[in-house]
Each structure stands twice: as C-alpha cells, then as structure tokens.
Amino acid sequence: MKFSCLLLTLLLAVASELTAQTLPASIDQYLQDADYTGALTLADATLAGTTDAATRVLLQARKAEALIRLGRFDEASTLLAAIIPMATTPALAGVVQTQSGLLYLNQGRNDQALEALQLAITRLEEAGRANSLEAAQALSHLGNLYRATGKYTQAEEQLTVALAYRQKLLPANHELIAASYNDLGLVFSNTDADKALDYYEKALAIYQNLHGSGHPKIAIARTNTGFLYRRLELYGDAVNNFEAALKINEKVYPGPHPAKAFVLFNLGETYRKIGDTQAALAFYQRARAMYTESYGPRHPELARVLNALGNLSLAARDYHGALEYCQQALQANTATFRYTDVYRDPPLRDFYDGNVLLYSLLSKAQALEARYYGRTLKFSDLTAALQTLQRCDTLIDKLRQQTTSETDKISLGATANEVYADGVRIAFEATEVALHKYTYRELAFYFAEKSKSAVLQEAITEANAKAFAGIPATLLDEEKDLKAAIAQCAQKLAQKPEAAEEKRLREKLFTLNRSYAAYTRRLEQQFPDYFNLRFNSTAPATRQLQARLDAHTALLSYFIDEKNSHLYVFTLTQKKFRITDHTLTKDFDRYITGLRNSLLFNNEETYRLTASNLSGLLIPYHQLEGIKHLVILPTGRLSSVPFETLLTPSKMTVTGQGAYAAYPYLLKRYSIRYEFSAGVILQRPAPQPPSASPSIFLCAPVTFPVSDNLNDLPGTETEVNAIAQRFTARNLGNQVYLGQQADERRVKGGSLNTYTYLHFATHGIVDEASPELSRIFLQPGAGEDGHLFAGEVYTLNLRATLVTLSACQTGLGKLSKGEGVIGLSRALVYAGAKNILVSYWSVADVSTAVLMEQFYGRLLEAPTGVFAETLREAKLGMIQDGKYAAPYYWAPFVLIGF
8 A cells, every 4th residue: 555655646746747757667667577467457556546637647548558568459449539638738648649659550550650659759849858758658669660661761760769868868777778679679680680689689688687588578589589580591590589489478478469479470481481381371370360369350460461371372373262361461451441352452541551561462463463374364364463563553652652761762662673573574464465455565664664763753753843832942941951961960870980979860860850851741731732743743654755755766665574584675766665575594694794894894705795695685676767866764783784885786707906996886876865764754844955055064173182092183174174165165154163172062052053064073982882972072171071972962953954973983873673773863863953974984084084075075066955966976986086996985974864
C-alpha cells in the first residue's frame, strides 16, 4: 500500500506540471521488463485511487501500451478512443498519440500510424518537450514504421535522434538505450551488416546485464541476430539464434503470440534458403496459424507468410496453389478486399503495408505468367498478369509520393525494376500472339521507360509545379535555403566525421528535414495548384515522342532483363515504332568492360572486337534508313558506353599507324546525343531557335589548393581564353573567370541564369559510393571550400541552353538499378540545364582544349541549335587532323539533352 501511495504522489506531481511530464517510473519498469500483465495490474490499482484528470490520462496511456504489447488490440483501441478527448494539453496529446501510433503500427495500419506519430511529435514540440523521453519514444516508433515500409534513410534519421535524446537523459546501460541500439541494428541489417552487428551486440550486452539470459528482450536480440546471419548466408548460425529466441518466447508466451510467429516465419525463410522446402513449409504453416490467432485474418505480417507459401507452390509448379496464396495475401493486407477470383486485384486505397502489397501483386503476376506457359496457354493469363503489373506500377508511384527521402525513393527502384522487367517481357510476349500488337508494343515501351530516372522525373515535375503555381519568390528562397542546408549536412555526414560531430549533424539534419516537411505542407495548403501539379508526371508514350522527332532523327531506347539475360531495343522514328530483342551471353558485360578499357589504353585489337560485337547487338541498322541523328536512352552499364565509337558494318581491314582515322565509327554516320529517359524528354520544353546573341560564362581555376591534391591545369586557361576570343570577335557577351576569380561564391551567386552557355574547365570527381560527394573543383574563399558538391548544384537556378563540364569523368556516377546514373549530370538537369556536355574519362587538357575550341567555333559559325551535330563535326575534325584521331581523345565527351 505504501508503494502505491508513493506512485500516486509521483503521478500527481507529473500531472500538475504538464510542461515537464515524465512517464510513471514503476509502470515503465514493468513495461521495460516486458511484464505487461504486471503493468496492467499496477495501472488499474492506481487508477482506482486517482481522481486527477491528467494523471488518469497518463495512467491509461500506459495501460494501452501494455495491452498493445500483449496483442489485445481491440481493448487498447477502445481505451485510446476514450482518452483522446481527455488529452486536452499538447503534452498529454503527444503521449496519447504516441500510443495510438504504436497501436496502428502493430496492427499494420501504416498510414494511420504515420499520421498519429507525426501528430504526437508536433504536439510534444508545442509543449516544449521536443527533446524529451516522450519525444524519443514517438521518434522510435516512427523510425520503426519507416524501416518496416522500406524507408531506411528516414528510419535511420528518426532512430538516431531518438538514441541521442535517450543518451542525454538516461544512464548508458538503460533499457531504452538498448532498445534504440536494437532498432538501429534492424535498419542497418539491410544496408551495412557490420554496423548492424555492432548495434545488436551493444543491445545484447545491456539486456544480458539487466535481465539475464531468459528474458523476452534476449529473444528479440537473438531473433535480429539470426536475421542478420541469414542475410550473410550463415544459415547454421541463423537457425541457432532463431531456435534460442523461440525457446525463450515459448516460456514467456505460452499461448499464440506475434513474437513467436515472427520467429517461426524466419525459421521458414532460413530453411527455404538452405533448400529444405519441407521444413520451410512446416514453419510457414505454423507461423500462419499463430498470426491468424494473434491478429485475425487481416494483417501485413500474415500476408508476408502467405506470399512465402505462394512462392513455394510456384517453385513446385502448383500454379493454382500459388495464385490462391497470392490472392489470400492480397486479402490479408487490405481492409475491404475479399475477392477470391485471381483475375481481380485490390484497390490501392485501404492497404496496410504498401511494400508487402507490391510483392504480393508482383508474385501474382509471375504466377499468372508461369501458369500461361506451364499449363493453360490462355491469353487471358498474360493479359491478367499485365493488368496486375500495371497495378504494381501505380502502387510504386504512390509509394514514392509517400516517401520524402530521395535515397529511399531510389532504393525502391530495385523492386520496381523487377516489376518493369516482368512488364517488358510479358508485354513483348503478348505481341507474339495478340491480334492488336501495337497496344502491347506500346505497353512494353512504357514499362521499359518507367524503369529509368523516375525519381529525377518526379523532382523535375515538382520544380515545374512550383514554377506554375504562382508561389512568391520569398517562399522559393526559403526552400532554396533549406535545401542548401540539408545538402550541406548530407555532404558532411557522407565524409564520415567523428562520432560527436556525426551526432550533432544528424540532430541538425533531423531539424532541417522537419522544417522542410512543414514548408511543403504549407505550400500544399496555401497553393492548391502546386499540390495538383506536383504529382502530374508525364507517362512515356510513343506517339508523343514521335511528335518531337523530325524525319531524320531516331530514338533508340534500351532495356535489359537481367534475370532472363535479354536485351530489348526500342526504335522510334517519326513514322515507325519497332522492338528488337536479343538473348545476351556472358560475353555482353565483358564486351562493355573491354570496350571502355580498349579506348582508355588504345588497345586496337580489343577495340575492334568489342566495338563490332556491341554494334551488332545495339544498333538496328536496317531500321534506320534516312536517319542522320540518334537519340540514345541507355540502361544499366550501357550508360557508360560512348556509342559514337561503335563500328558500322564494313570490310575495312586497315590496322597499324594511322588506322584510327579510317575506322567506320558510328559517329561518321550519325550525330549522337543521350537522354536519361523518355519521360525526361517529354518534360523538357520544345527546342527553341538558337539565340541571335548568345552569351557565355567561362570558369577555369587553373591551380588548386595543396589540400585538394590535384594537378594544375594550365591548358584550361588557353581553352577558356580561346573560346572567349571567338565570342568577342562576334561582339557576343562573354565573361572569363580565371585562377582566384573562379571561386565557388561567384558560381553560387545567382548570376549564372543570365548566360546562354556555361563552361567549366576544371577538375571534377564523381563518387560512385556516395553520389552526394561528387563535385566540381573551384577556388575557395568567402566562407566556401571551393568544392561545388552535387547537392549544391541541385540548388542552382540555371537557364542555360548548354552547360559544359570540361572536367574528368563528369558523365559518370553511381549506377542505381531502376534509376540509372546518379551524379553531376543528373544534378545539372534538375538545376535547369537544357543540354549538358560531360566526359566519361580523364583526358589531357591540351587535346580537350582543341576539341572545345573547335566545338564553340563551329557553334558560332553555324548556330543550328542541334548541339549533337556541332559536337560531331568537332570530333570528326580531330579525327581528320590525325594527331588526336584515337577515340581516347574525343570519345569521352558526350552530349546529354534533346
């Protein structure tokens, strides 16, 4: 009785000072010890003697958490519905909404969980509790929600800040700090196994110190470690950890419980990986039964198990069983969908977990295709598969729109790419048997193009929406400042700072992202046109593209189905649209690597072999009659191939000294330009006639700080001065910044949007591991470090018709599946550059200067607005002169634009 009185005194003190609320310590201890029944008993006993309204809300919120942890969701829901109206202050509302978010999270109702947890954080901020333990709890739940839905960057951000708050307020060996370590381990288990294991070991050490070896928290740690070992293909260790976790859970939870079902499912997954399908099936069935008893018939975790059962059936060629499981998974993951007919798909509005739903739909499409070939040969199975993949496509767009982190949007591309690969293949298969072939050719092209640069297209659409929605300049400047600050934080974090600095930067980035989210919500509320235009992206359609082509231009788009080793070449001219397919051998990747290496090291024998073979695969010459210009939409590793160096069919046998000038390069037959995707083309404004009085901004630092460890580029001074003289000779505007004048502050100062052309002659670095660290080197000064990072390029406001990066490897970047090359080129397109001239490898600055001077000379002598043709003429001039005839000198420079 004395203990209860003491607790009541503490609670009353908490309730009387709502601006500094703390959680009831004794009930928290029960919750942290996973003694949820004890927490309920204490909460009920204390409530019986408590009359203060605020204290009762706090007690009932803790009671709701205990009910949620016990899986008694209906009781928790009823209780929370009753106390939400009683939470009349921001602090109380924040606590109650946190528990609502936890309930929705456990029920798999992710949209409601997100809304509740974001509201909880907002209310706690209003109450002055932004850095409190309550806020840390809300952030932890939000981070786990983001992790569960595949938003790993956002998850890491929330969970890191939650850990920081807890470390400031709690002793180092506290239960909640272990929980944060465990949560972060789960995030990194998908991206960095070593880091995940480090977090798991920290959590396990605290749990063992506090609880010994038979506690449910130890079971959680064992389960997570097992999951990580499975990802590392250490299956024996994975099984041992899962079995240890299951043994603990069976003692703690004698009846059905989600924690036990989760371990059973993971044992099934592990045995499937080993190849023991019978054991896998047994564990899946047990997990299914336990999830159903714990959650009922509708929950995303149940859908995961049903997906796994469907995969086993499909592998056994039990098409009926596979489709039945897929349909059951769709039902389990949506609130109202009840159709058992496999030709019916759920609406995309009341699902619980979008990523699980996407996997179910994809599996269903694959099962329908397999049934077509394996049993029925009914065209209806192919068309049903395509309709399901179209539903996948719509869902992918929806999931991207719900994600704020560009990194997470891009990571979705890996799954999306599998959807689009299946779509291209099945649509192409349908053209073989369909009466109306054009419809399916069009659909194959649509799927192929949706796999390219979707995130870039969305970013451009959003920028265009701001331009057309009448948003005041002051608000746009606010966004620019926020984006610049976010980019700066991301850059510094990518440079792997010391632990204390990393912690500070992550907290700062969290605050900035919160501010940017609030800014976006304000725009959507105040400018409805912006909201309507923001997601109005242009779907790639062949007829729209053909309308943009003249009679002498062809568009060649490529798609590689890696799983089936197949290449598709889509050829569009003004009047015709064709698809060519090739089965790829293992030599294909070797040819790409061999071509690049032969160009870099002037190995003629390898060059002839690789260029000829790739040309036969990539260029459908018989479809290009009357064509003079090619627009290339590459995919995958083709994004690093200079198509100009491919060899047209010829009987030429010349070798030895001077042979490079005689080769039948593709360049000699066509002008060539590149684009990210058909969607980006359709977002670009129609080409305008060349300016009658173009102006140019020329920038060459020439020398670089010792700390940058870069060679000086004396040839760049000659390069920019020669270009400037050509403009001066025609009384055209030009501005040259050399040496110390070529500083970063000047480039970011806002004057660039007044020039027609921008030319940077300098060093550049593309960081494939961390694209945000890709940069152009300038001079430091005025608070700038002289490194114009990709994130900073995104914030520039460019109106240039052409931007030239006469620098090393600026056309390369990180190759992201389903998105393409992520580097400086992409940043410039987003910033507003209409055409870009970049390089694939480093070339001596003397030969580069020759090419650039010839390019601009021809551009001014005969301004057609077709930069690809001008670049072609400059390259042919180098080949004819002989000194720089080898492709090593002229091939790396390519034009991106339409």
